[in-house]
Amino acid sequence: xxLRFTLFFFAAALCAHAGAARAGASLYVDDAATVERxxxxxxxxxxxxxxxxxxxxxxxxDIAGTEFGLSHSDYAAPHAPAAQGLGAKRVLHASAxxxxxxxxxxxxxxxxxxxxxxxxxxxxxxxxxxxxxxxHLNLGWNQxxxxxARLTGGVGLEQxxxxxxxxxxxxxxxxxxxxxxxxxxxxxxxxxxxLDLLLGERARDPRGPWLTLGFNFALR
Numbered sequence: 001x002x003l004r005f006t007l008f009f010f011a012a013a014l015c016a017h018a019g020a021a022r023a024g025a026s027l028y029v030d031d032a033a034t035v036e037r038x039x040x041x042x043x044x045x046x047x048x049x050x051x052x053x054x055x056x057x058x059x060x061x062d063i064a065g066t067e068f069g070l071s072h073s074d075y076a077a078p079h080a081p082a083a084q085g086l087g088a089k090r091v092l093h094a095s096a097x098x099x100x101x102x103x104x105x106x107x108x109x110x111x112x113x114x115x116x117x118x119x120x121x122x123x124x125x126x127x128x129x130x131x132x133x134x135x136h137l138n139l140g141w142n143q144x145x146x147x148x149a150r151l152t153g154g155v156g157l158e159q160x161x162x163x164x165x166x167x168x169x170x171x172x173x174x175x176x177x178x179x180x181x182x183x184x185x186x187x188x189x190x191x192x193x194x195l196d197l198l199l200g201e202r203a204r205d206p207r208g209p210w211l212t213l214g215f216n217f218a219l220r
Contacts, residue, residue: 026056026196026214027182029156029170031136032100032124034067034089035060040219045196049210052077058085066090069106081111098126116144118175120152134158142175150175164188168198179203182212192218 026045035041040061047054053076060069071085087106094100100123107117120140126133136156143149154172161167166186173179184198196214 026198026212026216027156027168027170028172028174028180029136029138029154030102030104030120030122031134031156032091032094032102032122034065034091034102035062036218036220037062037065042217042219043214044216045212045214047200047210047212049205049207052080052207083111084109100124114145116142118142118152132160136170138172144175150177158186161185168196174202178205180205184212192220 026043026047040059043058043060045054045056047056054073055076056071056073058069058071060067062068067089069085069087069089071083071087073083073085075082085106085108087104089102089104091100091102102122102124104120104122105117106120108115118140120138123137125135125137127135134157136154136158138152138154138156140152141149142152150173152173152175154170156170156172157168159167159169164187166188167184168186169181169183171179171181180200180202182198182200184196187195187197189195194216196212196216198212198214199209200212201209
């Protein structure tokens, strides 16, 4: 049901009007932006899907034009050890016509053991010169240490609704061969922080929908 609502939102947003959109945070589909040069940020989220709970902290800093990030995820669920990630991301091209292309590569550890790497190419399209609407397209590759390697991908949309409110939507294919989506809102808290509230669902997840509360803070 949520996946159908997300598709409807994509269609409705094509006719919407608003104030400025910006990317990032507790979404699966990545944007083609990086941390401001010489600065750092903290992205974090709490994801609830009964009876499970995920808490993730993901700090990142720019060093010489490349964003380097760490992540730590703690899961309150049976047989779900903590997971860590290490990644790097760089903008390959940023056009004056409103589009940008980036590349990111990362590695993951679960329960203290290395379990694979991933590559992603995010493309961001901003055809609206006022930045009211941003489209994000992802194409990637996930290579686990054991198991089947898979192509990953997704499409995301940010549609500004007012000065401090942005609607968020995404559809994606995850590394496990499932299709999922999220739909929600972002509230800007000044220029350096924001809150996300998202409802998500995967097509083959027996636990049903999940709720995500995200907090994002830029260190200036």
